[in-house]
Amino acid sequence: MAKADHIKKLVGSYGRSQEFRAAALRIIDEAANQGKKPFADALRKILDANVSPDYQASQPRLTSLGSQVDPATSLVDEINVTRGLRDIVLNADTRSLVEGIIEERRRSEELRRHRLPLSTRILFAGPPGCGKTFCAEVLARELSLPLFAARIDVLVSSFLGETASNLRRLFEFAGRRPCVLFLDEFDALARTRADTTEHNELRRVVNSLLHMIERFRGPGLVIAATNLPQFLDEAIWRRFDEVVSFDPPGEKEVALLLARQFANFPPHFNIESISPKLMGMSYADIERICVDAIKKAVLKKRKSVSETEFASALRQEMRRKGLTSLGKM
Template structure:
């Protein structure tokens, strides 16, 4: 269909209050813009369709179709469940505190992606296969969302509860479906808790099926040459198969924050709230060894306490109370985890 015909179909669907016809025309229009290499326009149109409506529509529900329905997400053959979830994050670098080294690695990835046409012209390709590793709560998932926002791409979260099948051969088939979807749509394909499928084939407790899954993943990753970014994140990098390590263009290690980074994080999280003579340096020392997520939880719980007790300013006594609670929580988790 020509662009003019698609616009007529869109307007006709709106007039007829026909949700399905509107979506069909809209998706076709987006696909045509993508075929013309108008990726920014295509992604912006996708973002509008997938974002929740802020007002009721003229026919009491509007084009609130779920993104799952809109873009034919891959499904598990056995139970029909979706293998991925699509989101358009709005995270920025203000939402996380990163080391200088990690920041530089990310800036290089962003620059290469934005300059990919220049690299292609000289026979080079940008870094598109990236491994995030490090302890939990240190910003791996948030950073993937930041990259998606900065590059104006949707982020495709793989759902391991659906991806891993009990049927022989189906897990590898599901992985291929996910990569095929990423091949058709410019995106960031994000595998969180990657060790769930990337565990070393030499591990004594691994089954033959999981070893076949890893072999399939290696083959698929090797042949995947799309402009989409593949990001895998793990808290247990030592469990990852050595062959998988070599397939990634960039490996970024996230560490727990030092005292100075904890100070920056506390300041960032409390910048919009009333604070009264808070001894941030002292609390940063007490929280050394904790993750970014732990420090953020202390800040959030402190703010909630103030709001629920008459919107009082946040002072040392309140923050100290929440720091002590977080220390007890960490001790309990350690005791339970052995």
Template sequence: MASGDLLKKLFRSFKRQDTDAFYSAALEVIAEEKKKNHNVLAEDLQKILNNGNDHKFIPADRSFERLPQDKDKGTLLVEVKSSNRMLSDLVLSPDIADQITTILDEFRDGSVLRTYGLRPKQKILFAGPPGCGKTVTAEALATELGLPLLYTRFDAVISSLLGETAANLRKVFEFAQKGTWVVFFDEFDAIGKSRQDIGEHGELKRVVNTFLQLLDNFMSDSILIAATNHETLLDRAIWRRFDEIVYFNKPEPDEIRKLVAMRLRGFPHSGLNIDSFISSMHGWSHADIERATIDAIKMVIIAGESEVTNVFFRKAVEMQKNRMGVILQNS
């Protein structure tokens, strides 16, 4: 059962008709039940919060009509998402786990830090190769803190109209200031490219300057995370604006082992020698390893067998190698 303080928070927010606070407290209840391994209850509560279906619940005062839109195309600039993902669902390197824990601890004790004239780490840069956990870690951070994820649609922010991209960025930051979120800018390099890039026109340079100003003036209680697969493209001035930089690298052998074992959890695999495949998956991203593992499980199910064995896993690994080869040839 959720703690007394959390239940009081839930009831007070309901009494005040504070939808944001109620939603945040409800997510905290779900997160607490998951920590206690009450997974069935947590899933049931999440379904109720999602109105009994797979669509994520969005508070009434944050309906789609009120989300910021691109003036020209009319497309949404942000999405409000909730997540069930916990940090315990991820395989992170010890260094990254320590960095994330510090971010969480500082956010939770932010009021204490402020009494000393200090602010918690708030502006975070996630960098590293694709498929190595940047997005899922942002989702897990939101879940752990009981906050909605404000996902910024980078493709919608970029506009062909002169001056409109900078205007879209202002709309996103103004909206983010209205609540407490984990604000997530995905594929951030699209709007954070170097001002010295001779291949870019003056408009993009103005966009970078606008973003720097908005980032400097962002004083919300939210956490802002920008994620990039191409950190070398970022303007040098942008790096200095972040309180923390977390680099997501491809998994080491021990992390590969843990990731495969985690994805196989709950599915019989006593006949599988994971260690014999680690060298074959060296240099793969987390997403590549997860895809191969899930493919192996699917093969077993379709074949009518009862467990994942070396034979099935070897075939799945080869399939993933072929897939990666095709992608490499066409990139």
């Protein structure tokens, strides 16, 4: 029989795979020492098949966890988190909302003492390339939480009955372990119930999604993101503690983004003069232009970017955009 302390450690480490593995190994050693070798060997096999050691777990950048650790992990991808608040450019309103979420978490004890709830359900809305996914990474980084992106393709099963049970498994997963659970393309899940073209069963799925969001209380955060907020069911909005909008950069943000992009590669021309040409573009578009311009300079073995290189990168982006919109027709 395993010692009570070891069993307590095992149960207490649920969700933290390496601690769980260490506790299980102790129980296996104990069994082997008590002469129960076949039992110890069988346990070891089960453990190795389900909880890989640390060096394996830290290998991949984007990991589909399969069914190794938790039955719900086939529904999520773990995303490597490297960038923090200082890397993202946000307008003053959005920044203050994001900083507010971080501050709440950092001072959660104070809020709990006053019986105030933490914001746990957050909706990110805004056009493509304006930082929704990036900001989920930033929050995970600042709060030292792992980031899991729900696999909408797996989640939305062709059997609608399964979609509801997949959603339940997903929310149970996020309720068990402290993490940021990111539901991208949220509109695909939460299509309006008023949409008469949709099946009744789909309405039931949306209802259970509403219910799960409403009941979610952490320990981490659930962040849903959409660039089609107009397609969201009206009832969805009030289920979130915070709605954060991500807008295309204004003049100030364009200037900040350019300064960041060219921090190690100073442009050889007046950068302010080109800012007006970038208005209306997304952060991702502008980033791509800068990277292209820097690449051109590097390939010409120059240490700074010239106006010609920047203009050529800008033209390239415009062409790309033209092609992109043609592709959509």
